[in-house]
Amino acid sequence: MLFDDSELPEAIASVLVPVAVPVAYTYKVPPGETVVPGTIVKVPLGPREVIGAVWDDQPDAAINPKKLKSITRVYDKTPPLDEDLRRFVDWVASWTLGAPGMVLRMVLRSEEALEPEAPVPGVRRIDGAEPDRMTAARGRVLATMEDGFAWTKSGLSHAAGVSPSVIDGLINQDVLEVVMMPAALPLPKPQIDYSQKPLTSSQQAAAEGLIRGFSKQGGSVALIDGVTGSGKTEVYFEAIAEALRRDRQVLVLLPEIALTEQFLRRFEQRFGVYPAEWHSEVTPRKRARVWRGAASGDVRVVIGARSSLFLPFKELGLIIVDEEHDAAFKQDDRVPYSARDMAVVRGHISKFPVVLASATPSVESIVNAEQGRYDLYELPERASGASLPDLQAIDMRLDGPERGRWLAPALVNGIRETFGSGDQSLLFLNRRGYAPLTLCRTCGHRFQCAHCSAWLVEHRFQKKLVCHHCGHSEPVPQSCPSCHSSDSLVACGPGVERIAEEVSDLFPQARTLVLSSDIAGGPERLKREMKIVEEGGADIVIGTQLVAKGHNFPKMKLVGVIDADLGLAHGDPRAAEKTFQLLAQVTGRAGRVTGGGKGFLQTYNADHPVIKALLSSDKHAFYQAEIEARRSAGLPPFGRLAALIVSGPDKSFAEAYARALARSAPNDQAVTLLGPAEAALAMVRGRYRFRLLAMAPRQFDLQTYLRRWLGQGPKPTKGLRVQVDIDPQHF
Ligand code: ADP
Ligand code: ZN
Ligand code: ZN
Numbered sequence: 001m002l003f004d005d006s007e008l009p010e011a012i013a014s015v016l017v018p019v020a021v022p023v024a025y026t027y028k029v030p031p032g033e034t035v036v037p038g039t040i041v042k043v044p045l046g047p048r049e050v051i052g053a054v055w056d057d058q059p060d061a062a063i064n065p066k067k068l069k070s071i072t073r074v075y076d077k078t079p080p081l082d083e084d085l086r087r088f089v090d091w092v093a094s095w096t097l098g099a100p101g102m103v104l105r106m107v108l109r110s111e112e113a114l115e116p117e118a119p120v121p122g123v124r125r126i127d128g129a130e131p132d133r134m135t136a137a138r139g140r141v142l143a144t145m146e147d148g149f150a151w152t153k154s155g156l157s158h159a160a161g162v163s164p165s166v167i168d169g170l171i172n173q174d175v176l177e178v179v180m181m182p183a184a185l186p187l188p189k190p191q192i193d194y195s196q197k198p199l200t201s202s203q204q205a206a207a208e209g210l211i212r213g214f215s216k217q218g219g220s221v222a223l224i225d226g227v228t229g230s231g232k233t234e235v236y237f238e239a240i241a242e243a244l245r246r247d248r249q250v251l252v253l254l255p256e257i258a259l260t261e262q263f264l265r266r267f268e269q270r271f272g273v274y275p276a277e278w279h280s281e282v283t284p285r286k287r288a289r290v291w292r293g294a295a296s297g298d299v300r301v302v303i304g305a306r307s308s309l310f311l312p313f314k315e316l317g318l319i320i321v322d323e324e325h326d327a328a329f330k331q332d333d334r335v336p337y338s339a340r341d342m343a344v345v346r347g348h349i350s351k352f353p354v355v356l357a358s359a360t361p362s363v364e365s366i367v368n369a370e371q372g373r374y375d376l377y378e379l380p381e382r383a384s385g386a387s388l389p390d391l392q393a394i395d396m397r398l399d400g401p402e403r404g405r406w407l408a409p410a411l412v413n414g415i416r417e418t419f420g421s422g423d424q425s426l427l428f429l430n431r432r433g434y435a436p437l438t439l440c441r442t443c444g445h446r447f448q449c450a451h452c453s454a455w456l457v458e459h460r461f462q463k464k465l466v467c468h469h470c471g472h473s474e475p476v477p478q479s480c481p482s483c484h485s486s487d488s489l490v491a492c493g494p495g496v497e498r499i500a501e502e503v504s505d506l507f508p509q510a511r512t513l514v515l516s517s518d519i520a521g522g523p524e525r526l527k528r529e530m531k532i533v534e535e536g537g538a539d540i541v542i543g544t545q546l547v548a549k550g551h552n553f554p555k556m557k558l559v560g561v562i563d564a565d566l567g568l569a570h571g572d573p574r575a576a577e578k579t580f581q582l583l584a585q586v587t588g589r590a591g592r593v594t595g596g597g598k599g600f601l602q603t604y605n606a607d608h609p610v611i612k613a614l615l616s617s618d619k620h621a622f623y624q625a626e627i628e629a630r631r632s633a634g635l636p637p638f639g640r641l642a643a644l645i646v647s648g649p650d651k652s653f654a655e656a657y658a659r660a661l662a663r664s665a666p667n668d669q670a671v672t673l674l675g676p677a678e679a680a681l682a683m684v685r686g687r688y689r690f691r692l693l694a695m696a697p698r699q700f701d702l703q704t705y706l707r708r709w710l711g712q713g714p715k716p717t718k719g720l721r722v723q724v725d726i727d728p729q730h731f
Contacts, residue, residue, distance in 0.1 A: 012059040012068065015043050016089075017052040018105035020098075024055040026063055028070040035071070038080030040114060042073035051108050052101070053081055075114045079295050081107065081312055084350045089310075091345055097706055097724040098335035106310040106335070112284055113291035122181035123167060124150040129175045137162040141170060147274040148188050149286070150181045187298050192241045194272035199238075203231050206377035207238035213353040213375065214242055214317075221344055223324075223369045224357040226379025227388060228588025229552075232357045233263075234383065236320050237270050239355055244271075244300060248317020248352070252303045253339055255326035256549050257281055260303060261527045262534070267303070278304035278311065281523050306331075306339030309346060317352045319343045323549055324356035324365060325581050327729055336725045340365075359588055360581035363630060364637045366623050386595030389559065389587055391615050393606045400602075406494045407502055411560045411600045415503075418598075419510055419539050423557035427499055427542045428586045430566055432468065432516045434460035434498045435491030438476075445482035453683040459518070460497050466518075470685045499562060500542045507540060515543035548586040557597055559590040564601040564611060572680075572730050573635055577626055580610050580619075587614070634695065636727060640702045643728040644692040645679060648720040651688040657720050658690040664713035670700045680730060687721075693728075702726070 013035050014024040027043050029035055039054040049072060081089075089107060093100040125145045131138050137160070144160040145151065157164045170176040199207060206224060213220040226232045243250045254260060257279050268274050276290045276299045290311070293299030297314040304311075306329055309319075321329070321340045329339040340356065347354035356365055356374070369376035382388065394400075394408045401408050407415075407427075415425045435458045438447050447456040449467035456465035458476060466473040479486040491498070500514045515529060526546070533541055536555045541547065567579035583601065591597020603611055613622035631638045646661065648654035658676035665673055672695040679689035696702050706724060716722050 010065050010068075012061065012065070013071070014055045014057040014059045015041060015052045015071065016055040016101050016104050017043065017045050017050050018101050018108060019045070019050070020102050022099060024057045024100075026059040026068060028065065028068045030070055030072075030074075033071070033074045035074060036080055038082060038086060040075040040078050040081070040108065041071045042075075043071050044069045051075075051111060051114070053086075053104060053108070055100075056086060077116045078114050078292075079312070079314070082314075084346075085312055087349050088342075088346050091349065092335070092337055092342055095342075095345075095703065096335050096337050096726055097703060097710075098337075102335050103310075106307060107312060109307065109310070110284065110288045110291045112288035113295075117181070117288070117292075119180040120152060122150040122152050122179055123156065123171060123176040124179045126174060126177050129173075131170060131173055131175050135166075137166045138170060141166060142175075145176075146268075147276075149289070150179050152181070155283075155285075187293065188273045190244055190271035190273050190275075190300055192244050192271070195270060196238075196241075197234055197270075199234060200231065200381075200383055202379050202381070203235050203383065206235045206379060209375060209377050210236065210239040210353065210355060211242045213239075213355075214246065216353070217351070219347045219351040220353045220375060221347065221368070221373065222353065222355045222375040222377060223361060223365050224355065224377045224379065225361050225366075225369075226357070226359060226377075227382060228359045228585065229382040229384065229386065229592040230359070230379035231383030232359075232379065233266060233322070234270075235377070235379070236322075236355050236357060237267075239318060239320070239353065240271075240301065243318035243352075246317060248315050249294065249297065249299070249313045250301045250318045250320070251308060251311070251313070251316060251343075252301070252320045252322065253306060253308065253329070253343060254303060255305075255323045255328035256546070257305065257523060258526055258530060258546055259323075259549055259551065261530065262551060263303060267301070271301075275301035275303045278302050278308040280305065309339055309342055316346075316350060318355070319347055319352075320355045320357065322357050324358045325360055325362040326358075326549065327578070330727075330729050336723070336728075338727060341727075360584045360619070363577055363623065363626055367627060367637045370627075382592065382595075384593050384595075386591055386593060387597075388617060389590035389597030389599045391587055391599040391601065391617070393564070393601045393603050393611055393615060395606045396602055396604050405502060406499055406562060407506070407560070408600075408602055411602065412506060414558050414560065414598055414600060415507065415540065418558040419507060421557075424533070424536065424538065424553065424555045425540045425558040425560065426547060426553070426556055426586070426589055427503065427540065427560045427562060428544075428548065429494060429496050429499055429542070429562040430545050430582070431457075431493075431495045431563075432459075432518050432544055433457040433466060433495040434501075435493055435495055437492040438465065439490050439492050440480040440482060440485065440488050441490050442485040442488040443480060443483035445480050451683070451686045453681060457495060458491055460501075469681060494562065496542050496544055503540050503542060510539040511537070512540045512542065513538040515541055515547050517544065517546055545582060545586075547589070548582055551589065552592060553589055554593045556589050557591055557594075558599070559587045559597070560600045560602070561586065562602055564603040565605050565608075568605065568608060568610060573630075573633070574730065576610050580613060580622060580626075583610070583614055584619070634697070637698070639698055640696045640700060641727060642694045642702055642706055643725040644694070644706075645689055645723045645725060646676065646692070646716070646720065647684075647687040647689045647723070648716075648718070649687060650718070653718065654688045654720060655690055657714065657716060658692060660714045661722070662692055665694075665709050666705065666712070668705060671696045671702075671705060 011029040016024040035054045037056045089103045093103045140160040294311040294313045368374045418425045452469045464473045587599035646658040674693040676690040679691040
């Protein structure tokens with residue numbers, strides 16, 4: 001050794017830690033280790049150790065080295081997060097006013113992924129081998145293994161719901177082989193030209209446009225605006241094929257886990273392999289593999305929920321956002337962000353194409369296309385040539401059902417005919433449970449959630465009253481807790497369970513199925529039931545918005561919307577857009593493949609512009625009117641909005657703080673401040689919520705303004721919290 005380590009100045013580095021602090025912290029680098037920006041490390045933080053990443057900020061050399069803590073571990077088996085991903089994290093933090101560390105936390109979601117996987121014995125399907133005799137249990141094992149991954153025996157028997165002896169039987173028959181995992185696990189690559197459908201001419205034109213997008217310097221954004229069933233998926237499959245040809249990875253974002261199953265199968269039909277899945281229902285072990293595979297480049301295509309946007313792809317070259325208008329892409333999280341908008345940003349930073357697709361695009365995306373920022377591809381007809389459904393309104397004031405019933409005679413007739421000819425009907429009501437309101441007939445008592453300002457909803461199948469905001473539930477009482485009369489409780493209004501009851505009364509011979517996110521059995525059962533519907537194993541389906549999205553039910557001929565006015569009642573300026581999108585999507589389920597579909601809209605407002613737009617199927621007129629209304633009110637996308645939600649356990653304290661915060665706002669002519677007012681949901685999980693709204697012209701730098709405001713305003717204390725929501729969904 002030429003010189004002693006202690007004579008060298010100690011190496012230090014900035015590390016971004018996954019907590020809500022504004023800057024990276026400085027740590028010592030242990031002797032003998034090297035780190036670069038992006039290296040993933042473990043560091044002490046207060047009493048615990050956390051995983052963070054070396055960041056680009058200059059470390060603070062002024063701190064006395066004796067006071068610095070040292071990095072305790074360098075994850076050198078994992079590639080450093082690349083420059084583009086680091087800029088993306090910084091960008092999201094700066095846009096949402098979130099802490100960069102909290103955004104980084106979304107990247108480092110899988111701690112397991114950082115450790116190389118030790119090989120363990122597992123089993124894998126031998127290519128093409130079939131059992132001598134197929135049983136239900138064997139079928140489940142093989143279906144579980146469809147994605148080509150190897151499994152541990154115990155994991156497989158658990159996931160497939162079979163006893164280990166079934167698996168041993170398949171090993172004995174040389175259908176499964178024992179392998180060491182993961183070393184023996186080369187992932188099959190998608191085959192670009194596995195099986196392509198001949199495209200219609202408008203599909204072809206759109207696909208060619210998307211492919212041209214790859215040659216644009218600096219990236220591109222395309223919007224596919226195509227009616228339900230127009231074959232948008234086949235079109236963007238061609239963009240996926242192009243990305244694969246260019247040796248780039250692909251990410252497909254879907255709003256709903258329930259949609260992935262069908263998508264996976266279609267992908268397999270087109271590319272010969274299954275894509276990797278990334279969402280909350282995937283086991284931690286599989287997620288770790290997907291994370292590692294994205295980073296190493298072994299995983300070429302990921303299909304995921306919005307959080308997959310933060311995977312550390314090695315060479316991402318295309319993002320598809322399907323159902324781009326869907327509100328599920330923007331949820332209230334620790335860091336509220338719009339996955340659609342952030343996908344566009346990620347594409348912009350890394351200069352690759354982003355494709356948005358919808359039958360009912362967001363007003364924002366339509367305006368972006370009109371103003372030339374996005375390339376627009378329209379698919380006005382269904383790919384199969386099937387006609388769009390024939391829609392009619394049922395005026396409930398004139399032609400409604402008798403009291404205590406919810407299906408109008410015209411709708412009942414429609415269902416009867418559809419059932420008679422062996423086709424499926426879908427009854428749509430965006431309300432889970434049996435009845436939205438339970439009331440005492442004697443004293444008028446209503447059941448409110450103890451933690452939220454929301455009424456409890458009766459779930460008759462589960463014999464419970466449930467809060468749909470916080471999940472609180474209680475048994476349905478025998479007598480009124482207020483006046484103690486018994487048998488006085490009445491259910492007001494319908495939920496899907498009540499509609500199902502009426503349907504069973506009217507059509508006792510029909511196979512009915514309720515599809516709602518809260519049915520017992522969770523996502524697995526839901527997936528199975530979606531498949532049952534797809535394969536024609538149900539005659540009448542009663543569903544919440546789960547069934548509105550993307551799904552292709554070939555035998556579905558009739559769609560009945562039980563309450564077309566439900567979404568319009570909101571005071572929210574986006575209510576018209578959201579209702580139009582939801583109802584166009586749900587009625588679009590009818591007759592997708594064969595045509596001849598029918599839709600019924602039960603309404604008390606047959607003259608409402610949204611209902612009229614749906615009936616005339618003139619969506620352009622609707623969008624133009626909506627765009628004009630937004631423009632003249634200075635609402636998004638023509639103006640900018642941010643909400644500050646103040647919440648706390650004590651109502652008057654939270655309100656007083658919200659007022660003080662409002663008074664501290666910097667004066668700026670460009671900004672209009674509204675509030676504080678009680679938030680639409682004034683109490684959630686025991687926290688009272690007040691909302692301030694800042695509106696400004698489109699060009700205004702609202703984030704800088706908000707940073708200045710929060711920097712100089714009173715600091716929240718005593719359990720108060722301020723959350724910034726840029727571009728809130730509800731305003
Ligand atoms: P969208 O996503 O626009 O609602 P899909 O991509 O789901 O439409 O396509 C609707 C149906 O039409 C699917 O059953 C699909 O297989 C079929 N389809 C799409 N493109 C074609 C085509 N070019 N030729 C024949 N069938 C097609
Ligand atoms: Zn009572
Ligand atoms: Zn509640």
